[in-house]
Amino acid sequence: MSKLSRDDVLKLALLSRLKLTDDEIERFRVELSSILEYVEKLNSVDVSGLEPTYQVTGLKNVMRKDEPVDYGYETEGLLKNAPAVKDNQFKVKRVL
Amino acid sequence: MNDWAAISEIAEKVRSGELKAIDLVKKSLSKIEETKDYNAIISTVEERALSRAAEIDKDPKGKLAGVPFIAKDNFLTLGGKTTAASNILKPFEAPYQATAIEKLEAEGAICVAKANLDAFAHGSSTENSDFFTTKNPHDQTRVPGGSSGGSAASVILDIAPFALGTDTGGSIRLPAAFCGAVGYKPTYGLVSRSGVVAMASSTDVIGPLTRIVEDTALVLDVMSGKDELDSTTIDKDKDGYSNLQSELSGKKIGIVKEYFEEGLEPGVKKAMDDAMEKLRKAGATLEEISMPSLPLALAVYYIICPAEVSSNLARYDGQRYGFSDESAQDLNESYFLSRSKGFGAEAKRRIMIGAHVLSSGFYDAYYKKAQTVRTKIINEFEEAFAKYDLLLGPTCPGVAFKIGEKANDPLQMYLTDIMTVAANISGNPAISVPAGMSENLPVGLQLIAPHRADRELLNAAKGFEEL
Numbered sequence: 001m002s003k004l005s006r007d008d009v010l011k012l013a014l015l016s017r018l019k020l021t022d023d024e025i026e027r028f029r030v031e032l033s034s035i036l037e038y039v040e041k042l043n044s045v046d047v048s049g050l051e052p053t054y055q056v057t058g059l060k061n062v063m064r065k066d067e068p069v070d071y072g073y074e075t076e077g078l079l080k081n082a083p084a085v086k087d088n089q090f091k092v093k094r095v096l
Numbered sequence: 097m098n099d100w101a102a103i104s105e106i107a108e109k110v111r112s113g114e115l116k117a118i119d120l121v122k123k124s125l126s127k128i129e130e131t132k133d134y135n136a137i138i139s140t141v142e143e144r145a146l147s148r149a150a151e152i153d154k155d156p157k158g159k160l161a162g163v164p165f166i167a168k169d170n171f172l173t174l175g176g177k178t179t180a181a182s183n184i185l186k187p188f189e190a191p192y193q194a195t196a197i198e199k200l201e202a203e204g205a206i207c208v209a210k211a212n213l214d215a216f217a218h219g220s221s222t223e224n225s226d227f228f229t230t231k232n233p234h235d236q237t238r239v240p241g242g243s244s245g246g247s248a249a250s251v252i253l254d255i256a257p258f259a260l261g262t263d264t265g266g267s268i269r270l271p272a273a274f275c276g277a278v279g280y281k282p283t284y285g286l287v288s289r290s291g292v293v294a295m296a297s298s299t300d301v302i303g304p305l306t307r308i309v310e311d312t313a314l315v316l317d318v319m320s321g322k323d324e325l326d327s328t329t330i331d332k333d334k335d336g337y338s339n340l341q342s343e344l345s346g347k348k349i350g351i352v353k354e355y356f357e358e359g360l361e362p363g364v365k366k367a368m369d370d371a372m373e374k375l376r377k378a379g380a381t382l383e384e385i386s387m388p389s390l391p392l393a394l395a396v397y398y399i400i401c402p403a404e405v406s407s408n409l410a411r412y413d414g415q416r417y418g419f420s421d422e423s424a425q426d427l428n429e430s431y432f433l434s435r436s437k438g439f440g441a442e443a444k445r446r447i448m449i450g451a452h453v454l455s456s457g458f459y460d461a462y463y464k465k466a467q468t469v470r471t472k473i474i475n476e477f478e479e480a481f482a483k484y485d486l487l488l489g490p491t492c493p494g495v496a497f498k499i500g501e502k503a504n505d506p507l508q509m510y511l512t513d514i515m516t517v518a519a520n521i522s523g524n525p526a527i528s529v530p531a532g533m534s535e536n537l538p539v540g541l542q543l544i545a546p547h548r549a550d551r552e553l554l555n556a557a558k559g560f561e562e563l
């Protein structure tokens with residue numbers, strides 16, 4: 001189960017929006033397989049009767065008042081890191 | 097050698113006018129220059145720090161008046177770049193600051209520089225930094241630990257009296273142990289994560305690295321508490337965390353058997369034996385306890401962490417901020433090229449492992465199973481804390497390793513976190529305190545406490561420090 005094929009790595013790269021070189025594909029195939037083999041030690045652990053824990057605070061439904069809050073963020077500051085901006089909006093390359 | 101007085105003392109002298117904030121900032125900046133060879137610092141925030149110091153000197157006030165500090169470069173700060181030591185965030189200038197930074201500034205502290213880390217805090221040595229590797233202050237051929245390696249080294253190189261780190265699987269405690277600093281991982285939720293580059297959101301915590309426990313407590317006192325910008329935050333202790341009382345007599349301490357098994361270096365074992373002997377003499381009761389699920393924590397972590405990393409790093413798409421590959425012909429290609437060139441090998445590994453364990457057909461076998469074993473580990477902690485006030489073990493089975501020694505084997509690097517990671521899985525507070533040397537390199541003693549018993553943990557750590 002843990003041994004990844006070249007195609008498995010390519011599928012993961014696609015899901016991850018990563019373009020890998022041939023060297024990277026082989027390197028990650030070996031490395032990811034060894035990491036997965038390690039974590040698969042959990043397969044044999046008996047967890048009958050236990051529920052998963054997704055967070056540890058015990059907090060539930062933390063709400064705030066439905067009112068706008070001014071945190072002082074300015075449009076200029078939020079856009080200054082963008083590679084391209086047009087009319088106060090992020091400009092991206094063509095989609096089609 | 098320590099060039100800085102206790103933080104409360106420095107702030108007191110700034111408030112009384114005996115010390116000037118501007119001189120403290122200049123001292124910190126000159127230390128950065130003197131210790132450049134160690135690569136602890138990515139960038140300074142010199143201009144902003146000097147102007148804040150000048151302001152503070154006009155009307156010095158606050159618990160941390162004029163105290164310089166170093167922030168790990170995954171804290172959003174004004175006045176310079178915030179890179180997370182990654183190529184993809186290399187050009188990033190934060191438009192706002194982390195809540196932790198805001199709270200420290202409100203009490204008069206001054207951020208002077210940003211410390212090196214493993215890119216996106218993925219690592220245990222700073223070797224995964226996309227820029228350079230920090231050197232251990234005790235031996236330049238060795239790593240400082242990670243991921244908050246630049247922060248730990250900064251404190252021991254006397255660059256500032258305190259530094260901030262983040263601890264997702266051990267990233268504060270491990271470098272603290274390797275460099276000989278105090279490193280504190282608070283109860284999950286005690287310090288707001290707002291404005292800190294997210295790694296694994298269900299285990300990420302923020303904490304200080306200092307020379308002494310009292311300084312850690314004061315910084316924690318200022319940073320902790322609820323924040324409406326982070327809905328996972330919890331209230332701080334009603335007594336706060338400063339004004340500690342050393343407490344060891346009558347404390348019941350569980351010695352975690354699984355932390356003293358195979359792989360423990362003899363020098364670390366000896367340091368632990370000495371520490372335990374001192375604790376006994378100080379009136380603590382020490383007993384061995386077995387927590388058979390603890391060795392599973394690392395496997396749990398290396399499923400949960402990459403899963404959350406793959407989700408948290410999805411936002412780096414080269415469109416709104418960060419590195420963007422100009423050669424792309426269309427939007428889709430821009431995502432692929434920006435991410436492929438902007439992320440280093442470790443980020444790519446974790447993103448892909450995360451994609452794998454969350455993908456259809458594998459989710460139950462990996463992710464859900466890991467979260468269920470997490471419950472088993474939490475239950476063991478709860479059982480242990482029904483009997484003991486604290487749990488004890490080494491922070492790491494070994495001392496700082498050589499630069500390059502584990503760099504080509506990701507799994508060996510992951511195993512460095514074997515003793516720190518359980519407290520992240522369970523959310524318990526934990527501290528690494530200096531516990532002597534092994535072959536001229538520092539050893540860290542780890543104490544773990546029940547949820548929200550941060551004050552009790554700091555009291556005990558202060559007690560140990562005084563022995």
